[in-house]
Amino acid sequence: MFRIPKRLLAATTAVVVTLPLTLMSTANAAEPHVDNPYAGAAQYVNPTWAASVEGAATRASDPALAAKMRAVKTQPTAVWMDRISAIAGNAAGNGLRFHLDNALTQKQSGTPLVVNLVIYDLPGRDCYALASNGELPATAAGLARYKTEYIDPIAAMLAEPKYQGLRIAATIEPDSLPNLITNISHPECQVAAPFYREGVKYALDKLHAIPNVYNYIDAAHSGWLGWDSNAAPAAKLFAEVARTTQAGLASVDGFVTNTANTTPLAEPYLPNSSLVLNGTPIRSSTYYEWNFDFDELDWTAHLHSLLVAEGFPASTGMLVDTSRNGWGGAARPTATSTSTNVNTYVDESRVDRRNHRGAWCNPLGAGIGERPQSTPAAPAASHLDAFVWIKPPGESDGASTDIANDEGKRFDRMCDPTFVSPKLGNRLTGASPGAPLSGHWFESQFVELVRNAFPVINGGGNPPTDTIAPSVPAALQAGAITNTSVALTWTPSTDNVGVTGYDIYRGTTLAGSSSTASFTATGLTASTAYSFTVRAKDAAGNVSAASAAVSATTTGTSNPPGGCKVTYSANSWNTGFTASIKLTNTSTTPLTNWRLTFAFANGQTVQQGWNAVWSQAGSTVTATGNAGSWNETLAPGATLDMGFNGAHTGTNNAPTAFSVSGQPCTLG
Known part of the structure; x- marks a missing residue:
């Protein structure tokens, strides 16, 4: 299984659910279906997961670590319905009614409550992985059981009048439809494909019919579907399946990415995937393999634009699972690399410390990410409804050795820390040793996730105070x-x-x-x-x-950045050209946060640039340094080489005037 963004991501205080001392009335007034169910709402805290966290805190020998654990045990996590017996409850955990009834006790008067529920039992589930295979075969009989023994009972319970005051956000079948994009050549996925389509359609139909249920289709993550060759077909497939439902595209409220994965929300030291280093695009690095989407903020923005192009409304919301994508700890970079080698530059700058983006099973070094929160401050293009914890931190992705079980789960070598995987470019999997079956409590991994959390966790308080309040200091x-x-x-x-x-x-x-x-x-x-x-x-x-x-x-005189000189040259062919620009700081003070502007006289357009962030509005072209990066400040006497590839229609006159932050530059 398989960029902070181009600006800083604002952190906000975590969503905290306060448990009332008395049981609320089970009579809940129905509410209209809203655009974003998370807006103004709290989220359900799973007491079973919280008990596991408390147990780990009790066993921790380090008081500071125990305090950090207790600081997160009131965070909301999703409830997984990963087999038919999970509906009523089984040895692995309490049933759906237990959680719905507990949600009623947590719901505060006047504040909506969202219950995150994972629908996860398709026939032939996880056709390309083994660790999370399911109980139902990819057959007509398996599909019949999926409908009558799994989806129907869940829908019937959610539709009961006493639960109509809860908002149920259903994550629909993780990894299923994405597998039909990238792994359809695999025989088991070919067999499962029609059952995936029909099963997802059936789940959407049954759940959409319940007004307080919100359907979010799983949409993998940037390291799986981010390439254009995967992204566009995925959006088309999502639309195709949705259109087969009774309500069509309206049966889908949104999409959830990074489910049970560890892809970072943002890569703060690699904010520009179009950056070219010494003539080589950084996205061509071994790690990113020409994928423009370095992180989940990139992927959600990319996917949303494609979904709208396929007919989904612009109001379609996105969720990101941030439960394990913090990547903090001592291994986290603190600045952009100064290397001139593309692979070294990327490897020293990325916060994602996996040896390959396809390493999905219990990866060593991962940490808890952003706390669950509604309408988080993020780029508008990502259209985020919320950060959520779909994968409860501390639950295994799969066993690191072969373990006999009655859950339909098989041993996947991607979970074996000793395995050199061809899928990962013949690298070790980087998986954690000693892991139990998928979905089972994995305490040593939970300890690591807490220690490596980013934002860091401050213990001893409720709510946690690890983020800054959104106010002027x-x-x-x-x-x-x-x-x-x-x-x-x-x-x-x-x-x-x-x-x-x-x-x-x-x-x-x-x-x-x-x-x-x-x-x-x-x-x-x-x-x-x-x-x-x-x-x-x-x-x-x-x-x-x-x-x-x-x-x-401003009053008085200008506050110019200092003198500057620009040398411009271009090499043209047919309707294209390559422009090279040398910007020199001729002043005695650093040129900080510089902004170079010039205008084209013949309708030329910038296509792709390097060593600066390039933009164009009409005839005016702007180049700036990358915020927080090596080219953000130009020292006195220093020269920055940058440039771009452009297009023209036959005439390609050079610009005659350049300025930096409003101050004219001399031409060299």
Whole structure:
């Protein structure tokens, strides 16, 4: 089984469910079906999982580690219906009614509650893996049992009037439809394909008919379907299956990615997958294999655009499973690599520490990721409804050795830490040793996930205080920010955590960073109105949500970034050309957060660039350094070589004027 984004991802406080002391009435008023069921809602805390976490905390010899465990045991996790007996309950856990009744006790008056439920028992389940094979064969008889003994009882229970006040978010059949995109040549997947299509259709029909149920189809992850050759066919397949249902595309509320996987939400030190290093695209590295989607924020944005093109409404929401994709700990990089070798550059910069993106089974070094939260601050293009924990941290992906069982699960060598896998480029799997069957509690892995969590977990409190509140820091209130040409006034608010640094932004451009309450924002023009926001940071690197925008008008003289010189040359052919630009800082001060602009006179367009972030609006072209990267600041006397491939219609005159952050540059 198989980018923070192009801007910093704002962290927010975790969603916390408070358990009431008294049982609520089982009479719940029905509510209309809403666009985003997570908005303004809490999520269900599985008491069975919480008990496992408490047990681990009790057995932990390190008090600090135990406190961290207890800090996350009230986080919401999904309930998996992975076989028919799971509906009533079996030796592996309590049944569906137990969880629905407990959800009623957790639901607070006036606050919706979402129960995350995983539908996972298709005939021929996981046709390309063995560790999570299911109980039902890929036959007509298996499909009949899936409908009458599995989906029908679940739907009937969810439709009971006493549960109509709960919001049920159903993750529909992880890994099933994605397997039909990439693994259809595998004989078992060929046999299972019609049963996957019909089974998913049936589940969508039965569950969509219940107004308080929300269907989210599993959509794999960036390291599985991110390539264009996989992504477009996947979106088409999702649409094809949805159109076979009674309600058509309306039977699907959204899609969930990264289910039970560890692909990072963002790659903060690789924010631009189009970057070219010494003439070589970084996406061509051995690790990314020409895939543009480095992380789940990339994949959700990519997939959403394709889904809309296939007819799904723009309101279609996305979920990301962040339960195990934090990748913190001592192995986490803290800066972008300075290497000029593409593979080394990527390997030293990526937070995903697996030796291959296809290493899916109990990967060593993984950590808990972002806490579950609704409508998280993230790029709008990702259309996120929520971060969720579909895979409960501490539950195994598969046994590391062959274990006899009656659950239909087989030994998959991808879970064997001693196996050199051809699927991983003849590398070891990187799986954890001593793992039990999939879905069973794996305590040593849970310990590792807690230790490697990112954002880090602070123990001893409820709610956890490992993220920064989305407010303007107190140290930056009421005129605390000063500048020779700008004075800002801030709306007072409360900062409830220790803050070690601040970033000030003009739009999405970083205008300055400081550990004090004073900033110098360069590249400003006199008598010009600007809008600024501030983000706070803590010692662990967590970043707050942006403050409210504050408008300010510059006074006095401009605050230019210093002198600059530009040399431009182009090599043209037919309707294409390659442009090379040398930008030199001729001043005596660093050129920070620079923005180079120029205009084309003949309708030329930029196609792909390197060593800068390139954009074009009409005839105006803009290049900036990568935020937080090696080219963000140009030292006095330093020269940056950058360029792009472009297109023209026969005339390709060179630009005649260049400026950096509004200040003219001389032509070299």
